[in-house]
Amino acid sequence: MDVDKERRRNLLWEATADCHDEEEQFWGILYTLAEGELNFPLQARALGEPVEVVDLDGARSGLHRGIVALVRKGDREYPVALADLEFVDPDPASAEWLEVYRYWLGL
Incomplete structure (x- = not known):
């Protein structure tokens, strides 16, 4: 799904509006995703293998x-970098x- 630039900027601002540096931005995005913006479970591929994404792991995550x-x-269950997953038909909000x-x- 390609989100138009203005919508993407608005969503990013929504997650990072009160953030003062890159680390705060990271945590703002993580908490926004973890608190209900991703509709688990999500179907994905990890290294070409089908998997089900069931949650985010804040304890293992970091800038x-x-x-x-x-x-x-x-x-x-396994920990995998969210950016390394290829999602299969996620719902529009996710x-x-x-x-x-x-x-x-920057990907």
Whole structure:
């Protein structure tokens, strides 16, 4: 999904309006995603394998590591960088926010 530039800027501002530096921006985006902007579970591919994204892992996430997602494959869960996942038909709201995060990363 391609979010138009103005909409992407507005969503990014929504997540980072009170942030003063890059680290605060990162946490603002993470909390915005974790607090309901992503509709879990999400279907994705990790290294070409189908997985189900079930949550975000704030404890493992950080400015230099990026947002870490918890993915389920079979009966096991694994941490995977959110930016490394290829999402399969996410709902429109989730797709917008995933694109905002990738834009913020410069991807």
